[in-house]
Amino acid sequence: MHPVLVKSFGGLPPRYYVRQFLFGLFFPAFLLFASTHGKGLLALPVHLQVILALDTLLYPYSRFVYESVVGYIVGDNAFIFPVILFGATKLFTMLFCWAFAIFVTPIGLIWLYFRSDR
Template sequence: MFLKRIFGALQPTYLIRAYVISAVLMAMMVWFVIYMAKGEPLTFDRIATLSVFGIGALLFPFSKLVWDEIKRVMMGGNVFILPVIILMPLKLVVNYALWCFSIFIAPLGIAYLWLRSRQST
């Protein structure tokens, strides 16, 4: 019931796009952890790190939702046109930061979705 309400409150395209971004970032981090091991067997700390990354990757769409809602409230319907050379690196940095801190930010997004879906029923 809880998961159905939370995931049902989001558009499927939004979830797919967020999980694709999350999967790319997760793949980069897994590669980095394995590359740093330089052929050594995976130790408990590396497995724990990858587990935390995995949980963060699953929570990323809710973290992104918080960012998008804050942006919507602050900017309203305004549209800013920026050169792609500035916009794309900025979007990459924002998505990476949201992915890194998703364990801390996502509970706000989940609570927001829970309350929003409760009001609509």
């Protein structure tokens, strides 16, 4: 494999990638279930299934970008929120990172490439 790809795609620790990948599976599983079990809904077209697969595979890199930016802004501060608000915010940010993974991931891959040179 090309060294640039190894530095970029291999930049996340395997445990982190697997953990985020498993969380990212929630959204395509929900959409596939809804598309096959709803009234009058047809199964998703192949091109949408490809997009679901790409978003899911790239989600850990998108989430890495999000967590890095938020970590930089927030730092070591701790905020106390009601559980409902925290859970809703967490779900929204996960959905955002998953839905836009195709667009956000290149930033993460470039970031990981330059971070691996240190």
